Amino acid sequence: MTNSFNDNPHRRLNILTGEWILVSPHRTKRPWQGKTEKSAATDLPVYEPSCYLCPTNERMGGEFNPSYEKPYSFVNDFSALLPNVKEESYKNGLLYAESESGICKVVCFSPNHSLTLPLMTVSDIVDVISLWQKEYKELGALDGINHVQIFENKGDIMGCSNPHPHGQIWAQNKIPQEVHKKIGNQQAYWEKNGRSILEDYLEQELQLDERIIVENEHFVALIPYWAVWPYEAMILPKRKLAHIGLLSESEKLAYAEILKQLTIRYDNIFNTSFPYSAGIHQAPTDGKEHPEWHFHMSFYPPLLRSATVKKFMVGYEMFANPQRDITAEQAAETMKSLSNVHYSQLG
Amino acid sequence: MTNSFNDNPHRRLNILTGEWILVSPHRTKRPWQGKTEKSAATDLPVYEPSCYLCPTNERMGGEFNPSYEKPYSFVNDFSALLPNVKEESYKNGLLYAESESGICKVVCFSPNHSLTLPLMTVSDIVDVISLWQKEYKELGALDGINHVQIFENKGDIMGCSNPHPHGQIWAQNKIPQEVHKKIGNQQAYWEKNGRSILEDYLEQELQLDERIIVENEHFVALIPYWAVWPYEAMILPKRKLAHIGLLSESEKLAYAEILKQLTIRYDNIFNTSFPYSAGIHQAPTDGKEHPEWHFHMSFYPPLLRSATVKKFMVGYEMFANPQRDITAEQAAETMKSLSNVHYSQLG
Ligand SMILES: O=P(O)(O)O[C@H]1O[C@H](CO)[C@@H](O)[C@H](O)[C@H]1O
Ligand SMILES: O=P(O)(O)O[C@H]1O[C@H](CO)[C@@H](O)[C@H](O)[C@H]1O
Numbered sequence: 001m002t003n004s005f006n007d008n009p010h011r012r013l014n015i016l017t018g019e020w021i022l023v024s025p026h027r028t029k030r031p032w033q034g035k036t037e038k039s040a041a042t043d044l045p046v047y048e049p050s051c052y053l054c055p056t057n058e059r060m061g062g063e064f065n066p067s068y069e070k071p072y073s074f075v076n077d078f079s080a081l082l083p084n085v086k087e088e089s090y091k092n093g094l095l096y097a098e099s100e101s102g103i104c105k106v107v108c109f110s111p112n113h114s115l116t117l118p119l120m121t122v123s124d125i126v127d128v129i130s131l132w133q134k135e136y137k138e139l140g141a142l143d144g145i146n147h148v149q150i151f152e153n154k155g156d157i158m159g160c161s162n163p164h165p166h167g168q169i170w171a172q173n174k175i176p177q178e179v180h181k182k183i184g185n186q187q188a189y190w191e192k193n194g195r196s197i198l199e200d201y202l203e204q205e206l207q208l209d210e211r212i213i214v215e216n217e218h219f220v221a222l223i224p225y226w227a228v229w230p231y232e233a234m235i236l237p238k239r240k241l242a243h244i245g246l247l248s249e250s251e252k253l254a255y256a257e258i259l260k261q262l263t264i265r266y267d268n269i270f271n272t273s274f275p276y277s278a279g280i281h282q283a284p285t286d287g288k289e290h291p292e293w294h295f296h297m298s299f300y301p302p303l304l305r306s307a308t309v310k311k312f313m314v315g316y317e318m319f320a321n322p323q324r325d326i327t328a329e330q331a332a333e334t335m336k337s338l339s340n341v342h343y344s345q346l347g
Numbered sequence: 348m349t350n351s352f353n354d355n356p357h358r359r360l361n362i363l364t365g366e367w368i369l370v371s372p373h374r375t376k377r378p379w380q381g382k383t384e385k386s387a388a389t390d391l392p393v394y395e396p397s398c399y400l401c402p403t404n405e406r407m408g409g410e411f412n413p414s415y416e417k418p419y420s421f422v423n424d425f426s427a428l429l430p431n432v433k434e435e436s437y438k439n440g441l442l443y444a445e446s447e448s449g450i451c452k453v454v455c456f457s458p459n460h461s462l463t464l465p466l467m468t469v470s471d472i473v474d475v476i477s478l479w480q481k482e483y484k485e486l487g488a489l490d491g492i493n494h495v496q497i498f499e500n501k502g503d504i505m506g507c508s509n510p511h512p513h514g515q516i517w518a519q520n521k522i523p524q525e526v527h528k529k530i531g532n533q534q535a536y537w538e539k540n541g542r543s544i545l546e547d548y549l550e551q552e553l554q555l556d557e558r559i560i561v562e563n564e565h566f567v568a569l570i571p572y573w574a575v576w577p578y579e580a581m582i583l584p585k586r587k588l589a590h591i592g593l594l595s596e597s598e599k600l601a602y603a604e605i606l607k608q609l610t611i612r613y614d615n616i617f618n619t620s621f622p623y624s625a626g627i628h629q630a631p632t633d634g635k636e637h638p639e640w641h642f643h644m645s646f647y648p649p650l651l652r653s654a655t656v657k658k659f660m661v662g663y664e665m666f667a668n669p670q671r672d673i674t675a676e677q678a679a680e681t682m683k684s685l686s687n688v689h690y691s692q693l694g
Binding site: 008011019021079081086090093096097098099102151160161170177200204225281312321322323325 | 427505647
């Protein structure tokens with residue numbers, strides 16, 4: 001870059017949400033006397049009798065899981081959204097509310113309690129993607145479901161209450177806040193340029209090659225220019241696909257491969273099972289065409305300096321602006337230099 | 348309320364930011380097998396030799412603190428913002444950045460290492476407010492400082508690296524993201540109605556009396572209708588004051604009293620030193636009149652079910668929408684019913 005932004009505080013614009021974030025590259029020398037986290041447990045058993053996600057076990061709601069062998073999904077026993085909620089809206093002076101309905105599901109990635117995405121085979125990850133596709137399509141086709149949010153919370157510091165490899169899907173009537181922002185900016189760009197903003201962004205990133213972590217025939221994993229979390233990353237298809245339902249077989253394989261490679265590198269940063277929240281943003285299922293959408297999967301991992309010291313998004317970040325200490329370029333540099341063999345499998 | 352929102356999932360609008368949040372009142376029965384936190388340490392010494400905020404001790408940057416007796420502020424040894432950064436802006440295709448400059452300060456609330464706001468006397472809290480006023484005025488008067496963010500991160504689960512009672516101030520050139528949203532909505536309301544939106548909101552809340560925690564002659568502490576965090580609260584003056592510099596002496600006293608009362612009730616919820624991030628949102632210091640502004644102080648505390656189980660804002664919350672399990676009314680009910688004597692001082 002031809003400016004002083006590698007060393008000096010500056011703001012960067014997230015072109016998808018339209019929001020600015022503060023970058024303080026000079027600040028990484030700061031000592032840390034604060035909270036440390038326990039490093040993630042490893043050496044889990046393949047089957048855990050007390051786990052409510054393992055095959056054949058009883059769930060918290062009293063049902064039993066089948067003896068599943070492939071990725072398996074079911075309706076969350078404690079769903080935050082419920083189907084068929086009576087449609088109402090409420091306005092009283094300055095109080096505004098409206099009913100919401102939807103469905104929450106749990107997606108077990110594997111019957112094997114001890115695995116995580118980076119330790120699964122590519123073909124097993126392909127099966128996870130196939131189940132995501134099926135859910136996106138089926139939930140999205142339901143009456144009154146206009147948005148399907150697929151996500152994974154990994155690690156107990158990300159609020160995940162069970163290490164069994166799993167993610168969630170919350171499908172709902174209203175377009176959620178974050179997605180709403182991304183629709184607006186993608187639409188505006190599409191209308192002006194007849195191309196998706198992420199197509200053009202990706203082309204630029206591939207040319208610059210400063211923030212690319214790993215790339216294959218159909219997919220790229222990169223640290224976005226406007227990353228907030230220390231090692232935040234984004235996986236995106238090279239072809240403009242509005243949603244995961246549109247992946248060709250070879251694209252699906254490439255997606256699985258890049259998912260494995262990105263998560264291996266995550267674990268290799270601090271030789272630990274790397275916690276994160278990951279989510280897929282894609283076209284709403286509101287029946288409209290969404291030519292502006294270019295689906296992408298983002299990873300928000302909190303670890304900053306070690307397996308036990310995380311970045312806190314508190315105080316200033318809550319009241320003012322997200323803030324980060326290392327630049328996106330430094331994070332990409334680190335991740336690029338790591339082995340694509342998982343640390344636990346290195347001789 | 349004349350609707351089913353006490354029991355059913357719904358969304359509520361934050362009238363200040365214009366953003367929606369998801370409420371799932373039926374979900375509190377969910378069992379918890381996930382991460383628990385250590386309960387906050389108590390019984391700290393009045394003076395701690397290794398604390399870099401105690402009077403006379405050496406700081407991390409090598410300077411020594413004076414033997415201060417009143418609230419004391421200094422420039423952060425590891426400031427995320429720096430003064431006099433060269434003004435630049437950068438645009439390269441879809442990459443947008445701009446320089447930022449500012450000043451970060453630390454505000455020690457008391458020389459006594461063992462205290463927290465609820466354990467300080469009202470007159471000592473008045474001194475903290477006086478220092479906040481001085482900093483807001485002096486920092487805000489500096490060339491190129493258009494916004495002064497006063498905040499406190501309390502507790503190690505809120506990223507606070509030192510239990511010595513202290514807060515921070517980050518003053519900067521650009522208007523931060525969160526504040527930007529609040530300016531827009533307050534301005535629109537002011538232009539339309541000639542009153543501040545918070546004046547009218549407060550009037551309505553006082554009439555309804557469903558979310559008020561505690562009130563005195565000049566101040567109110569309430570759970571906002573659109574609260575995100577389980578026990579999120581807002582302190583606001585009854586009179587429309589654009590910033591804390593405008594408080595009369597009796598208002599300042601009332602503010603100190605309500606700060607003490609709110610934080611005592613927080614500690615009394617789970618008989619623990621209650622963690623939170625708190626921040627004051629007030630008029631920018633950009634030299635313009637800001638008749639739309641009604642300053643307010645918000646508290647974002649993470650604890651949900653006990654001193655060791657917090658609400659995680661992860662996955663769905665990051666990718667879609669903030670989500671809460673208990674309603675604002677339930678939280679207010681709990682907080683209203685608590686003693687206003689600190690649990691450690693009850694016989
Ligand atoms: O400067 P501190 O108190 O060590 O740092 C704390 O507050 C800052 C401002 O909210 C955050 O950016 C840091 O992540 C947090 O750990
Ligand atoms: O996996 P759980 O137990 O449903 O819950 C977890 O994910 C949810 C969705 O991101 C969050 O609302 C919860 O705070 C978190 O603990």
